[in-house]
Amino acid sequence: MPNVIVKDNEPIDLAIRRLKRSVERSGLPKELxxxxxxxxxxxxxKRRISSSKKRLHKRLSRERLMVKRINRIKVF
Structure with a gap:
C-alpha cells in the first residue's frame, strides 16, 4: 500500500500529488x-490467448516491415 510522509511546512497539495503518483506507480487502480x-x-x-496472438501478430508485422525496408531498391 503506497504511503506518503508529509514533511514540515509542506503544502498539502504537494503531498496529495505525491500520493497520487505513488498510487499510480504501484498499479493499484489497474488492479482494482x-x-x-x-x-x-x-x-x-481466453483473454491471455488473444493477447498472446495480438503480440505475435504485432511482432510479425514489424518484422515484415523491416524486411520490406531492407529489400527496397533505391532508384534515382
Whole structure:
C-alpha cells in the first residue's frame, strides 16, 4: 500500500500529488479495475490467448516491415 510522509511546512497539495503518483506507480487502480467483477478461469485463459496472438501478430508485422525496408531498391 503506497504511503506518503508529509514533511514540515509542506503544502498539502504537494503531498496529495505525491500520493497520487505513488498510487499510480504501484498499479493499484489497474488492479482494482481488473478485479471489479468476477472473471471465470475460462475467460481469463481466453483473454491471455488473444493477447498472446495480438503480440505475435504485432511482432510479425514489424518484422515484415523491416524486411520490406531492407529489400527496397533505391532508384534515382
Amino acid at each position: 479495475r481488473r478485479r471489479e467483477f468476477y472473471e471465470p478461469p475460462s475467460k481469463i485463459k
